[in-house]
Every structure is written in C-alpha cells, then in structure tokens.
Amino acid sequence: MARREKTTQVREQIVKRTDDLLYKKGFNLMSFTDIAEVADVPRGNIYYYFKTKDDVLKAVIEYRIEGMKQMLTEWETNYPTPLQRLKRYAQIPLNEKQRVIEYGCPMGTLNSELGKSQTSLQHLAKQQMDIFNNWLTKQFTLLIADQGSNQSAAELAEHLLILTQGMSVISHIYKDESILLREVQNIEKWLDSCVATV
Amino acid sequence: MARREKTTQVREQIVKRTDDLLYKKGFNLMSFTDIAEVADVPRGNIYYYFKTKDDVLKAVIEYRIEGMKQMLTEWETNYPTPLQRLKRYAQIPLNEKQRVIEYGCPMGTLNSELGKSQTSLQHLAKQQMDIFNNWLTKQFTLLIADQGSNQSAAELAEHLLILTQGMSVISHIYKDESILLREVQNIEKWLDSCVATV
DNA sequence: GTCTATATGAAGATAGAC
DNA sequence: GTCTATCTTCATATAGAC
Numbered sequence: 001m002a003r004r005e006k007t008t009q010v011r012e013q014i015v016k017r018t019d020d021l022l023y024k025k026g027f028n029l030m031s032f033t034d035i036a037e038v039a040d041v042p043r044g045n046i047y048y049y050f051k052t053k054d055d056v057l058k059a060v061i062e063y064r065i066e067g068m069k070q071m072l073t074e075w076e077t078n079y080p081t082p083l084q085r086l087k088r089y090a091q092i093p094l095n096e097k098q099r100v101i102e103y104g105c106p107m108g109t110l111n112s113e114l115g116k117s118q119t120s121l122q123h124l125a126k127q128q129m130d131i132f133n134n135w136l137t138k139q140f141t142l143l144i145a146d147q148g149s150n151q152s153a154a155e156l157a158e159h160l161l162i163l164t165q166g167m168s169v170i171s172h173i174y175k176d177e178s179i180l181l182r183e184v185q186n187i188e189k190w191l192d193s194c195v196a197t198v
Numbered sequence: 199m200a201r202r203e204k205t206t207q208v209r210e211q212i213v214k215r216t217d218d219l220l221y222k223k224g225f226n227l228m229s230f231t232d233i234a235e236v237a238d239v240p241r242g243n244i245y246y247y248f249k250t251k252d253d254v255l256k257a258v259i260e261y262r263i264e265g266m267k268q269m270l271t272e273w274e275t276n277y278p279t280p281l282q283r284l285k286r287y288a289q290i291p292l293n294e295k296q297r298v299i300e301y302g303c304p305m306g307t308l309n310s311e312l313g314k315s316q317t318s319l320q321h322l323a324k325q326q327m328d329i330f331n332n333w334l335t336k337q338f339t340l341l342i343a344d345q346g347s348n349q350s351a352a353e354l355a356e357h358l359l360i361l362t363q364g365m366s367v368i369s370h371i372y373k374d375e376s377i378l379l380r381e382v383q384n385i386e387k388w389l390d391s392c393v394a395t396v
Numbered sequence: 397g398t399c400t401a402t403a404t405g406a407a408g409a410t411a412g413a414c
Numbered sequence: 415g416t417c418t419a420t421c422t423t424c425a426t427a428t429a430g431a432c
Contacts, residue, residue: 007415026314028226031407042417044410053408109310111371112302116224126371158368158377159384166364170356173309173324179356186357205397229425240399245427403428410421
C-alpha cells in the first residue's frame with residue numbers, strides 16, 4: 001500500500017472513532033488518551049496526524065458535515081416531495097432515540113458546550129447546523145411556494161430546528177422516549193397544516 | 199459578627215458569584231482558580247467551605263432552586279390566572295435575551311454538559327428543570343381544568359419546556375434575538391388557543 | 397477562620413529513537 | 415511512519431503555619 005493511502009486510512013479511522021467519542025464525552029472531557037484508545041493508535045501517534053486537539057475537532061466536524069450532505073442528497077432522490085423530506089428530517093431524533101436519550105443531540109450539545117467561552121470552536125460546530133438550516137429552508141421554500149404564507153421559509157426552518165433541538169434536550173434530561181414520539185407526531189401534523197393552508 | 203454568621207456570609211458570596219461563573223464557563227472549564235477569583239477569596243480557602251468541586255456545584259444548584267421557587271411563588275401572587283403565569287414563564291428567555299444569546303439557557307446547557315458521562319451530577323442539574331416542569335404542569339392543569347382536552351397537562355408542560363429550550367439553543371447558536379421574539383409570540387398564540395378550545 | 401506552599405495527577409504537546 | 419519517554423502546564427486537593 002502506498003504511503004499516502006496508509007496515512008489517509010489511519011487518519012480516517014481516528015476521525016470516525018473520535019466522532020463517536022466526542023458525542024459521548026463532549027469536547028472538554030475527551031482526552032488524547034481517550035482518542036488513542038478508541039482509535040486503537042498509540043497515544044503519541046495521534047500527533048503525527050493532528051497538531052492539536054482543536055485540529056481533531058475540526059476534522060471530526062468536517063467528517064460529520066460530509067455525511068450530512070450525502071444523507072440530504074440521498075433524501076432528495078428518495079423522497080419526491082418537500083413534505084416527505086421535512087417529515088424525514090423530523091424523524092431523525094426518533095430513529096436515533098436510544099442515543100438521543102443517553103447523550104442528547106450530537107450537534108446541539110456540541111454547540112452548547114463550545115458556545116461557552118470557546119467561540120472560535122463553536123463557529124466550527126455551527127457549520128453543522130447551517131447545513132440543516134439551509135436545506136430545511138430550501139424545502140420549506142418549495143413547500144409554501146405558491147401559498148402567500150405569512151411566515152418565511154427561513155422562519156419555518158428555524159422553528160423546525162427549535163422543535164427538534166428542544167425535544168432532544170428534554171427527552172435527554174428526562175430519559176423519556178415517549179416525548180420524542182409524541183413531539184414528532186405533532187411536527188408531522190404541523191407540517192401537514194403548512195400545506196393545507198392553500 | 200458571630201463566627202457562624204461570618205462563615206455563612208462568605209459561603210454565600212462564593213455561591214452567588216460562582217453561579218454566574220458556572221453559567222458563563224460551564225462546569226468542566228470552571229476551575230477553583232476561577233472560583234477564588236470571582237468570589238474574591240484566596241484560592242485554598244474555598245476548600246474550607248467546600249470539600250470538592252462537585253460540592254460547589256451542588257450548593258450553586260440549591261441556590262438556584264431557592265431563587266426559582268421564590269420567583270414562582272411571587273408569580274402566583276402577581277398573576278391571577280394560569281394563562282398569565284404561563285405567558286410570564288415563556289417571557290423568561292426574552293427578558294434574559296442578551297445572556298441567552300451569549301451563553302444559552304443556564305439550566306439547559308448545564309444539563310447538556312453534565313448529561314455526558316457525568317450522570318450523578320446531571321441528576322442535580324435535572325432538579326432545576328423539575329421545579330419548572332412541576333409548576334408548569336400545575337398551571338396547565340388549572341388552564342384546561344374543565345375542557346376535556348385531548349392532551350394532558352404534563353404533556354403540555356413538556357411541550358412548553360421543549361419550545362423554550364429549543365429557542366434558547368437556536369438563538370444562542372445564531373446569536374439572533376429576533377428568534378426569541380418571534381417564538382415567544384408563537385407561544386402566546388398557542389397558549390391562547392389552549393384556552394379558546396372550550 | 398485565613399492563607400501559603402505544596403503534593404499529586406492528568407492534561408496537551410514535543411523530541412527523538414527506531 | 416511508528417512509538418516511547420518526557421516536558422510543561424494546570425487541574426484538584428491537602429498540610430500546616432498563622
């Protein structure tokens with residue numbers, strides 16, 4: 001195997017496994033020792049691939065963003081209507097319910113953590129949210145296209161983000177799956193009503 | 199001044215000022231050096247009042263809970279109807295908008311932070327949320343008393359918690375006050391509609 | 397009760413042998 | 415490219431003089 005390929009492969013393994021670790025421990029409690037352990041790479045070796053812990057975070061977020069973009073593109077081919085796509089988005093917390101209950105939303109909790117006196121890192125974490133926000137705005141634009149709605153697509157997208165973040169926070173705190181189920185059903189009704197007001 | 203009074207006074211000063219510090223830095227990034235600095239007490243001296251950092255957290259949360267209980271009791275005398283009280287609750291993020299934009303919700307962000315592999319501490323943080331949750335449930339019970347509503351008061355309370363947590367998260371990430379304003383108005387309409395369905 | 401000095405451990409990061 | 419040994423810094427926590 002060529003040298004560059006090997007490097008890329010090990011680097012990818014570190015990033016993939018650190019993604020999960022970051023989610024479960026948070027950024028500040030995640031140490032290089034932890035990273036080395038889950039990545040199955042000698043501790044000092046991580047520094048061959050990443051200069052600093054911030055660099056690791058950056059790589060993990062970029063990896064996450066790649067996955068999100070790919071997922072959203074797939075959805076656009078698999079679900080023909082914006083209503084279906086928006087409902088699919090709202091399903092995420094329910095599909096990931098065990099993890100949401102145990103650790104919260106990976107995107108929201110990271111933003112909350114870094115939002116406290118680590119603004120340069122929070123800016124990185126925000127990029128994840130931007131991906132969803134932009135995509136949701138696009139879907140809502142299509143949804144309410146010829147409906148003189150009194151709310152803009154951007155506002156509707158923000159509202160949907162608020163609902164998914166809120167239910168992740170509360171269901172996480174109360175360790176209660178039924179909250180997710182109920183709230184997702186509410187969201188589906190609300191999305192239907194957005195179309196119905198023609 | 200009697201010895202016991204002096205101790206209580208210094209202890210209270212540490213707790214009050216650490217409350218703010220905890221909010222702004224989060225638990226894991228808040229060091230004893232920071233605490234000593236904001237409390238204006240020599241570093242090693244904190245240990246006379248608190249054995250561990252966890253003990254400081256416990257005291258701060260107890261202090262917060264006391265303040266919350268007092269506030270809610272005041273509301274019950276100042277606002278005669280449950281509708282007014284619920285609207286007053288929804289106003290909190292708007293009243294605290296600068297701080298919410300900069301640091302998020304003090305209660306929600308603490309829960310999110312401690313919810314990751316620090317479950318014994320998260321249990322403490324959850325107690326804050328319980329205070330609001332129980333009080334909101336009580337208000338919703340009064341609100342929908344004789345209305346055969348299809349949603350229970352507990353579910354409505356959880357939904358309101360979700361909305362306030364969600365808007366805190368999103369407005370914090372996007373540093374956008376207008377989100378708070380818009381969402382609080384939405385909540386007020388929703389609360390009105392809860393009564394209107396008689 | 398107050399404060400200083402310090403023990404102890406773990407973190408991020410580096411140097412350099414292999 | 416890989417891995418070990420180690421540097422430095424800063425954290426929590428303690429001992430003990432005053």
